[in-house]
Amino acid sequence: MTTQAIPTRNFVAALCLGFTVTLTPPAIAQNRDGADPALVAQGEYIARAGDCVACHTAPGGKPFAGGLPMETPIGTIYSTNITPDPKTGIGGWSYDDFARLMRTGVTKDNGTVYPAMPYPSYARMNDADMKALYAYFMHGVQPVEAENRASDIPWPLSMRWPLTFWRWTFAPNVAAAQRATPAVEDSATADKIARGAYLVEGAGHCGACHTPRGLGMQERALTKADGDLYLSGGGPIDGWLAPSLRNEPDVGLGSWSEDDIVAFLKTGRNSRTATFGAMNDVVVHSMEYLSDPDLHSIAAYLKSLPPRDGNIQPYTYNDTISKALFNGDASVRGAQVYVDRCAACHRTDGKGYNRVFPALAGNPALQSGDPTSAIHIVLSGSRMPATMTAPSAFVMAPYADILTDQSIADVVSFIQTSWGNRGQPATAEQVAAMRKSATPVPAMGQTVVSSETRTTGP
């Protein structure tokens, strides 16, 4: 497969998500040449937490061999080969070379990488974790000979020196970053919130999607201490809105318990909702591999983030629509489409079914002023991720071929405003715009259902 055939993605999307097709994740640590297996396994775990595979693997390509195209405002860049191949990968890199790149974005030959690489977050990783990660990439990953591909950015924009200025302007001082986010190594004994901060602000780089970006495409806050923009919700990425991970009672995680968050990250679903869009890959390649104590630490940390706006009232269920639909009154705009197309699964009361069909009533994604995600999901459909502990990949079929722009706008407006939901209505123009890029959810496997695309986890 040539990389030319691969559609490019917004670099922010690729940054943390990779492609929606199943990537081939690394095999369980190979430990090719006698390195300390425990260290290599620890490194693999950190590579999972950092979701390195998502960006550094091309669709259908070998794990970590790079080549994933990422679209930036100035052209397409390609992720690099980070296998230990001495010629084309990082096999010739010392630990110091590796750690410098990871924390400062400066390469072995003193260039600066594009900030698609979230080194401002990785800067927080301590030496023990960084050494384990290095051991994994040197000894646990199969070397692949694959030349890095030059970017498609035209001159003069292709000059790399401005990246140095970006780095000077936006990247944190490493020592300061490590003081701001102190390393906490073990969830079992540690302060959960501190361990969670280390995972979220560091390797997990959640802010790459969930924190708003500034004019220089920099994340406007990198830690909890940077203020309440941190994890307050990012812009649309590939037509999906990354919601706030702070504790707003409506659009954020305010109504979720720690267990709700853990179930969501581990299985891609909980009693309230399910992952969709870009988050699916994060669950499948990264989150489901984390230990329960670490997931609880992440959840506890997220629960510690106060809402950006402290005056928002919690969502309360309103049964007006549910009663009307039960009585056969679908006269509200969009209600008939809802009954015909949506209610079999999501039910007329909007409450769905526990862990199976997401509730729409009170769903944080539907309290938003921006209906982007809801429109996208109706057009494209959606598949829940198949995870090790919840293998059923429930699919909502796409409606792009069945419903007009106006019908989709009506039904999205209906779900954004029914059962007490406080989202904004959608317009046919918004649907028409999204329709141009929305692709139907792919079928699972074509002629062969092969588990070779998957490893079992730690």
Next chain:
Amino acid sequence: MADIKMKSVDAVIIGFGWTGAIMAKELTEAGLKVVALERGPNRDTYPEGAYPKSIDELTQNSRHALFQDMSKSTLTIRHKPDDQAAPYRQLAAFLPGTGVGGAGLHWSGCHWRITPEELRIRSHYEERYGKNFIPEDMTLQDWGVTYEELEPHFDFAEKVFGTAGQAYKVNGKVVGAGNPFDADRSSEFPLPPMRNTYSAELFRKAAAEVGYHPFSIPSANASAPYTNPYGCQMAPCTFCGFCSGYACYNYSKASPNVNILPALRLVPHFELRAECNVVEIQTDSTGKKATGVLYVDSQGNRVTQPADLVILGTFAYNNAHMMLVSKIGTPYDPKTGQGTIGKNFCYQNENSVSVFFDNDKYTNPFIGAGGNGVACDDFNADHFDHGPLGFVGGSPLWVNQSGSKPISGVGLPSGTPAWGSAWKKAVKDTYTHVLSMNAHGTNMPFRDCYLDLDPEYTDYLGRPLLRLTFDWHENDIKMIRYAVGKMQKIAEAMNPKAIKVSVKNFGEQFDSRHYQTTHMGGGVIMGDNPATSAVNRYLQSWDVSNLFVVGSSAFPQGLGYNPTGTVAALTYWSAKAIREQYLKNPGPLVRA
């Protein structure tokens, strides 16, 4: 097109319906590297079952979207051994599936066990009614396995399928208003019984009034959100009525695709190859050991897949066909009664009563679910005295309102014209005021009902077609007339406007032009004697010990109950024997 030889695997599974999926799960759990070969295409809830396209009756059921392509391969049918057989070119009487999930994707969901007596039917009848009760040409035999041995596997299969039902007796204690004829269970159903349609509740009331014992049919249509022991999930059934003949869009009907495959996809040592049609099971020079299989893939390549263990899990009668074309075992000869492959083909024996009500009584036949309904078992198995009746077998009676679709589902009173304005008026008058009840009876095996290879017709690969020789016998017509008579009493107790009885007449022949049921069995039957059975009590071939033949092909007689529950339990039973006995010491598990 090339000849390809694959790397050897521990086990190859032929066919990926319920039996193939269960075996794949069990054998991969035992650590084996398993390849499953499915002749049909890959299928899943999405896109094949995606709403709303999946509930298009014309595409799905009328034009057979999920069923076997009869232009490539079929079987030939005749009534008597002296007749000329003709190919079954258009699907009608029975609907074999194809593709990933097999019949398990398009079944309806009635999920029964078996009665303990039916597993030792010859011994039981001889003990109760004397040695001379069973007619001489009825080739009845015991299964070689007991209910107690199968019970843990019935129990586990229900947990895998998410079966909804009401138990009667658990560990010897009566626990609820289930079927009082049920054998003891080791646990309750995993889900509570489904809610019932009005028609089924009318049946419950009327059946109780005439002194029978109605209960909710155990159904593998989920009554609540459910997670099975494999972590696979189901959603509650919406009673949309599109079960049999359809892939359930709602993840509510148990299927290999919904209940097992998601877990198998995570297993690195499992591979499923769709559109790979197995031509034959290959054996070594002694003919006593299978070496693997030969199949044709979607590109037309002829591929050899060597394996240490072969599992044959195709649709019912196709197991016999594969044995015959692979020349494994001795073909059955109806003249001498010798040989076992093809012996005891059995079907199911179904008739119905339609009940029409006045226009103020609404039965809403458009809703329903494949496994939903109320039954009574008073005239099934040996729950009644056969002594004075002079037949073997019986029939459960039920209202199983599975959703009347616009093309196939309009029941009309006797004498209604088949077209024109009078037909239209009758449809308007009756559609929402009718219910249908069924007697879903046993079919006993007879010496002249069997499967062999057709001497004339071949399939697209040049193999002889399977030939089915089958007709109704007086025993079965007596039985169904008796059962329908009892059902008519229930109908009368509903005080309807009219009743229409459809029942076989004496001398009536098997008519393959009208849908009856897809519940076929036999051909590779189980038993405790290699002279009269093709596989032993563990479904292991008597002739080739590294070959296990699973499915309703093992049934020595046709049951009144739908076969899937028993098929699943037998498969888990066979898998247990492979895991706990065969793998430790490969070879025959029963000394011949």
